[in-house]
Amino acid sequence: MAQWTISYSKDNNTCTLEMQAQHKPEMEEAVRFVLDWAGANLEEGEYGDGQDKRSSEPAVLLLRHYGITITGISES
Numbered sequence: 001m002a003q004w005t006i007s008y009s010k011d012n013n014t015c016t017l018e019m020q021a022q023h024k025p026e027m028e029e030a031v032r033f034v035l036d037w038a039g040a041n042l043e044e045g046e047y048g049d050g051q052d053k054r055s056s057e058p059a060v061l062l063l064r065h066y067g068i069t070i071t072g073i074s075e076s
Contacts, residue, residue, distance in 0.1 A: 003076040006030045010068045018076060030073050031058045038066040 004019045010073060019033050026030045035058050045066035055061075 005074050005076045006034060006068055006070060007072040007074070008068050008070050009065075010066070012072065024075065025073055026075070027070065028058065030070055031062055034068060035062045038062065038068060042066050054069075058072060 001020045001022055002024075004021055004025055006017045006019055006025070008015055008017070017034060017037060019030070021029070025033070044065045045067065059070070062070075063067055
């Protein structure tokens with residue numbers, strides 16, 4: 001199983017998480033992985049503007065609740 005590095009931006013900093021997968025994760029897989037990690041490790045807050053409050057897409061939830069955006073996926 002390959003190891004993948006997911007880069008993300010939070011609070012004007014770039015951070016990374018490691019993920020194991022047989023194939024390069026699609027962006028949606030990476031977003032769900034980081035959203036699950038954030039839910040277990042970070043305190044939820046209110047980020048973004050009010051326009052995204054109706055969306056339940058994982059990427060929007062990740063941004064709205066944790067202020068995180070995925071910036072890249074690379075093999076470790």
